Amino acid sequence: MATATLSIDLDAIAANWRALDAASPPSTQTAAVVKADAYGLGADKVARALATAGARRFFVAVAEEGAKVRQALGPGPEIAVFSGHMDGDTALIRDYRMTPMLNSTEQLARHLEALPGHPFGVQLDTGMNRLGMEPGEWAAVHDLVLDLKPRLLMSHLACSDEPSHPMNLQQLRSFREMTDGTGVPRSLAATGGILLGPQFHFDLTRPGIGLYGGEPFVEATPVIALRVPVVQIRDLDPGETVGYGNSWSADRPTRLATVSAGYADGLLRSLSNRATFHSGIKPCPVVGRVSMDLITVDVSDLDHDPQELDLLGPMQTVDQVADRAGTIGYEILTSLGTRYARRYTGVGA
Ligand SMILES: *Cc1c(COP(=O)(O)O)cnc(C)c1O
16 A cells, blocks of 8 residues: 555543643643644544543634534533634534634624524734734623623734743733633633743633644644655666756665655645655655655665655654744644545544
């Protein structure tokens, strides 16, 4: 079989949730962000594993994702939607009992009109200028909203992966100004915010990337491994070139392995001539361009011909691969395609 295997350790995801939960006091609840199909790892299995670990609140980006998570989890846990209550979402929000995080007075009006009495939260903009009500907008509806007992007031940090960035304290101050004294449960921290310390924790934290083993949670238990079969091996003479555009040429007699994965599998083309596979603990550099289904790897320094090579695993994290590609772990994770054979291990597999 030429299909590469993506292994996903559900026990590691559960362990990361427990570790992030333990990073805040018991009075702070720890939710789980499972948007974008749980960062590409499979929202149904991941959400069930996290529920088994103890998570009771889940966040998704859009209502359609929430419906899938509701089907996986059954009626108990709360499922909240960051994009709020969009036109056309009413039936999903009602039938799958989701809690929209309302982002504007327009969404507030839509929600109260369409589903009076249905739970909601409010997202506030504290400076990121992406989602949420602006301070002035919030001031105008604040009294009305508080009478309706929202489930949550939340905001999101723009620079939480940089602990000393002044934006963190600026947003904290703005969040407190908008929410102090409301008596409503509050949430400001995603993974990065949890690591900033207790003043950022409030009543609920919302980790995503840390659950999946990514930075800034550097102490995370590794979650995924990616092993790619070798389709063919050949010898090159010095001066021979490899791949589209002849972007690499051999400067010594070279043994070259062609492995079965490419940019269609989320192994970005920017990894061309930059990434490293491993055979056991031995590094093997990518040479030539990453193509759609294939990548060429220099295996000259191995004392055997490998049958498969590892891109992700004990020798290399998602963030290390992301560095080589000039991006972040989030993008590598969510780009991993649908073509892999996915092997789940642990509780819930
Ligand atoms: C994605 C997201 C999170 C989770 O962020 P991580 O950095 O992955 O922990 C939390 N809150 C909001 C609003 C988000 O969009």
